[in-house]
Amino acid sequence: MASYEFLEMKKRHPDWIWPRSDTHMVIGMPGSLECYKTWVEPGNSFSPGISSFGVSLWIYDLDEEAWYIPEQMKLESFSWHFLEGKIPVSVCSWETGTASVRTHLFQNGNVKRQTYTDTERLFLYGKKQTSLEVYMVLHSYGACGGFIESVEAEDNKTVQINGFPLVQGTVPYDGYGAEDFEKGEADISSWVLKRELPEKRRGFQENGWCSAALKYQVNLKEGEEKELAWHFPVYLPKSKASGLVKFTGIQEADPQKAEEQVKEYWKKMFGKLELKVPDKRFEQAFYGTLLHMLLMVTGDDVRIETSFYPLFWLRDGVYIINALEKCGMGEMAGKALKRLIFQDFAGGFGSEADAPAEGIWALCEHYRFGRDKKWLSEVYPAIRRKAEWIERMLDTEEDIFDCSTEMVTSFIRACMVCGLVCHPSEDGLIQGVMDHHIPIYWINCWAVFGLEQAEFCAGELGYKEESLRYGKRKEELKEALYAYYPKEFLETPELQGIYSFGCAVWPTQAFPKEMVRDKFEEWWNVWRNRGGEYRPGFDWTYFEAAQAHNYLLLGEHSKYRTMLERYYEYQDVPGMYGYNEGKGCFERGIPVYGGQDWGFGNILPYRGWDLFDCNLPHNWVSAELFLMLRDALVHEEDGGLVIGEGVEEEWLRDDWQEDNRQEDCESTQRYVRILGFPTYSGTVSFEIYRREKKLHFKFVSELPVSRLFLRIPSIGLEKVWENIKELEWTDKTEKGEGAKKT
Known part of the structure; x- marks a missing residue:
């Protein structure tokens, strides 16, 4: 990903303090253009906008006579998380010998005007009386750096970069x-490490290698906290035609008020959605994965990742759109669906055979959550067209090509597979192309699901003949698929079942659970847990999440939980629940440069992020995890709702008396509480907790639920109610027997 001249300069000057590049995340406003997204590394070193410059805070502890430089500190030195676990304020903390350091980094702005400001707040707390030197270091390189041709102090608070006040201290x-860089050798880090600063007030260099530093002397008493803060208007004056966009300055001068505005914006964004469980990792993973998806929304498009994947990729995108539906952001999901109304294929690998069915799923799901028949009628021609694509692939006796998808990568433009959708069908099964090969189960499971969704939508609109036809084709395809099963279901050693075990139950529901259960058991022993040792899938991490989702819905609670623990333990953005796609960039569980960027890197001339493949955080992974966590609490099944399939036994531990706490369940922190979760039955809220050895369940739904299952495999409980909108239920015994109150 990094530019050639950056890599060459790094070779020439190994003694400079270069970006750490081992991990990063992205913050931004949903809908902001890609160029305004901010890349952040541990320690909250960051670049305010793509290809801008680098900002880092280095601290010298005078009492210890020691440096604390985020680029050189061990990853485990940092505590990194979102504010309150669900507000996109990047909070990063670490310790010096005499002080505690905490930074808050966030972005606010106006999407309609495309004006944004990054704000960083530094809090220093004295563990004893101490003196610190704080250096804000400004580089042309960074988390996602770019050219600094000129840097100049405007006054004793503000620094002009490339002619604009892009650093404004408080x-x-x-x-x-x-x-x-006048003599070709100097960099500001060479000065700062000596605790000196050059006398120059202005640096100018046409090749863009200027740098600067601001120094702050901070004296702390024991127990005292002080704050420093800066604003960074996100403006890219060195980008082409930048003069057409007016520089508008910062959004809010008071850092605390700016942070409060961000908190209010995101609380409004989440609306009534609220999750509370005893395991904070579950909560943080739920909100963290959701935030990564939202922060990268560009215009109306969802993104797999910002900058590295500069396009809407249909396969990954429909999962993200489904996540938006299930967190109550149906309006945003509806806007993202517009491409699917006019396009049947989209993505960097050309036209692929799974795309039509995935498009139908996304459109149908939007209807199921919104129940807007007028909208369904308007988009139904797109559903019909995609269903006809599935039929055409089933019936073809010759190769089908489609060249409607733009090619954005160099290796794809030089690939003969581009445009090949499928070969002639065999034994009633589509021989479709996906990811440059023909995964029979993935393609045909999706085709079954797509026809089923088209059948439903046609029926909803009264198109009986079409509905019957889609239903008939679906059953024929199922019959052919079941006749083929279990041939190659385990797949090859290279694939390790990623396609078949990643879609058979979730999300396609193409196979009955009991039909594939024994193969899931075999696969677990052969691949995932061979020899009793769990083997994380460091490549294609979204498939591993999908496999965990399948185990959840199969009722294999211990396997689901083992796989979920893997995502708690192996985070590529530690504390932020961000994950890399993989592609060979792991060695012994440690991220390394994989030596390949799949053709995307040739269009990313940034000064930074050079150590390994850069599609991070990857939002197909985020979506798969979020959707699994949502379904662990509530999911649709056979026209009804299932509550509690992923609830842990220890979450319901009856310990309020042992801890001598108050009787109310909030104080014990041993309860599951869900508010405002969107479902096919409207929004639902419920609470599950145990008190005095009895289980209590409260449920409220916006619409009547035809069948309601309270299913908690971890404690061996299943209860069923018919036609429920509201209820309270309490165990009469420890065995789970009870009566409902409606």
Whole structure:
């Protein structure tokens, strides 16, 4: 990903302090253009906008005579998380010998005007009386750096970069110096490490390698906390035609008020959706994965990842759109669906055979959650067209090509497979192309699901003949698929069942659970848990999440939980629940550069992020995990709802008396509480907790639920109610027998 001249400069100057590049995340406003997204590394070192510059805070502890430089510190030195677990304020903390350091980094702005400001707040707490030197270091390289041709101090708070006040402090600095690489060897880090600053107030260098630093002297008493803060208007004056966009300055001058605005914006964004469970990792993973998807929304498009995948990719995108439906953001999901109304294929690998069915799923799901028949009628021609694609692939006696998808990568443009949708069908099964091969189960499971969804939509609109036809073709395809099963279901050693075991139950529901249960058991012993040792799938991490989702719905609670623990333990963005796609960039569980960027990197001339493949956080992974966590609490099944399939036994431990706490369930923190979760039956809320050895369940639904299952495999409980809108139920015995109150 990194530019050639960045890599060459890094070779020439190994003594400079370079970006750490081992992990990062992205913050931004949903809908902001890709160029305004901010890349963040541990320690909250960041670049305010793609290809802008690098910002880092280095601290020298005078009492210890020691440096604390985020680029050189061990990853485990940092505590990194979202504010309150669900607000996209990047909070990163670490310790010096005498002080505690905490930074808050966030972005606010106006999407309609495309004006944004990053704000960083630094909090320093004295563990004892101490003195610190804080250096804000500004580089042309960084998390996603770019050219600094000029850097100049405007006053004792503000620094002009490339002619604009892009660094604005809230308190005066105590020292400032600039370096312009005049003799081809100097960098500001060379000065700062000596605790010195150059005398230059202005640096200018046409090749864009200027740098600067601001120094702050901070004296702390024991127990005292002080704050420094800066604003960074996200403006890219060195980008082409930048003069057409007016520089607008910062959004809010008061850092605390700016952070409060961000909190209010996101609380409004989440609306009534609220999740509370005893395991904070579950909560943080739920909100963290959701945030990564939202932060990368560009215009109306969902994104797999920002900049590395500069396009809407249909296969990955429909999972993200489904996640938006299930978190109550149906309006945003509806806007993202517009491409699917006019396009049947989209993505960097050309036209692929699974796309029509996936498009039908996304459109049908939007209707199931919104129940807007007028909308369904308007988009139904797109559903019909996609269903006809499935039929055409089933009936073809010759190769089918489609060249409607733009090719954005160099290796795809040079690939003969581009445009090949499928070969002639065999034994009633589609021989469709996906990811440059023909995964029989993936393609045909999706085709079954697509026909089923088309059958439903046609029936909803009264198109009986079409509905019957789609239903008939679906059953014929099922029969052919079941006749083929279990041939190659385990797949090859290279694939390790990623396609078949990633779609058979979730999300396609193409196979009955009992039909594939024994193969899931065999696969677990052969691949995932061979020899009793769990083997994480560091490549294609979304498939592993899908496999865990399948185990959840199969009622294999211990396997589901083992796989979920893997995602708690192996986070590529630690504390932020961000995950890399993989593609060979892991060695012994440690991220390394995989030596391939699949053709995307040739269009990313950034100064930074060079150590390994850069599609991080990857939002197909985020979507798969979020959807699994949502379904662990509530999911649709056979026209009804299932509550509690992923609830842990220890979440319901009856310990309020042992802990001598108050009787109310909130104080014990041993309860599951869900508010405002969207479902096919409207929004639902429920609470599950145990008190005095009895289980209590409260449920409220916006619409009547035809069948309601309270199914908690971890404690061996299943209860069923018919036609329920509201109820309270309590165990009469420890065995789970009870009566409902409606």
